[in-house]
Amino acid sequence: MSPAPAIKVVLADDEHLVRSGFKVLLDLEDDISVVGEATTGVEACDLARTARPHVVLMDIRMPTLDGIRATARIAGTPGLEHVKVLILTTYDTDENVFDALQAGASGFLLKDAGPAELLHAIRVIAAGDALLAPRVTRRLIGQFAAQRRLAASAADRLSVLTDREREVLALVGRGMSNDEIGAALFLSPATARTHVGRAMTKLGARDRAQLVVIAFRTGLTTPDE
Structure with missing residues (x-):
C-alpha cells in the first residue's frame, strides 16, 4: 500500500528566523512537505497559485500585502x-x-x-476541517462579532435553513465536532456532517470557521453560552 501524499505547506512570514524554525520542524514529518516560502503577502498569493499547497501558514503582519488581504485574495481566486x-x-x-x-x-x-499544536493544526486544516479549538478562538469571535452585527436581521440571514440546520449551526458556533453535535441532537455523526454541509452551502460559507462567524454575528450563538 503506497503512503498517503504529503501535505504541502507554504510558509508566509517576513521574519527569516520564524520561517526557518517552522521549516526545521515540518521537515521532520513524513506526511508534511514545505513547498515554498514567502516574505510578503503578494509572494504568498503567487505561491498559492504556482505551488498549489494544501495549507498556507500566513502571518498577519507582512509588507506589500498584509496577511488578511492575502487570505481574501487566495480565498477568492x-x-x-x-x-x-x-x-x-x-x-x-x-x-x-x-x-x-x-x-x-x-x-x-x-x-x-x-510543536505538537502546530502540527495538529496543519493536519486538521489540510483534512478540510476548521481549526476551532485554539485557546482564544471562541473569545475573539464572541468579542468582535458582538460589535459587528449584520445589517440584516438574523431571521433574514438564516431563513434559508431548516430548524434542524439552525440547531446544528448553533452547536457549530459553540465549537462542537460532528460527533458532539450528533450526541447532543441524537443524530449519527454522518447525519450531523450532512447538516453542517448543507448549512455551509446555503449560507455560502467557505468552511466551519465561517459558520462559527455567522452563528455569532446573527446572534444564534452568543459569547456567554
Whole structure:
C-alpha cells in the first residue's frame, strides 16, 4: 500500500528566523512537505497559485500585502478552493484575527504554540476541517462579532435553513465536532456532517470557521453560552 501524499505547506512570514524554525520542524514529518516560502503577502498569493499547497501558514503582519488581504485574495481566486489558510499571530487579543476568519482563513494559531499544536493544526486544516479549538478562538469571535452585527436581521440571514440546520449551526458556533453535535441532537455523526454541509452551502460559507462567524454575528450563538 503506497503512503498517503504529503501535505504541502507554504510558509508566509517576513521574519527569516520564524520561517526557518517552522521549516526545521515540518521537515521532520513524513506526511508534511514545505513547498515554498514567502516574505510578503503578494509572494504568498503567487505561491498559492504556482505551488498549489494544501495549507498556507500566513502571518498577519507582512509588507506589500498584509496577511488578511492575502487570505481574501487566495480565498477568492477560482481554482484555489482547496488551499487552506492558517493565520499566525503574536497576540491573542489581535482583532485582525476576526477579520482573517471573515476573509476566508480556516483558523489561526499563536506563534508561541508548541510543536505538537502546530502540527495538529496543519493536519486538521489540510483534512478540510476548521481549526476551532485554539485557546482564544471562541473569545475573539464572541468579542468582535458582538460589535459587528449584520445589517440584516438574523431571521433574514438564516431563513434559508431548516430548524434542524439552525440547531446544528448553533452547536457549530459553540465549537462542537460532528460527533458532539450528533450526541447532543441524537443524530449519527454522518447525519450531523450532512447538516453542517448543507448549512455551509446555503449560507455560502467557505468552511466551519465561517459558520462559527455567522452563528455569532446573527446572534444564534452568543459569547456567554
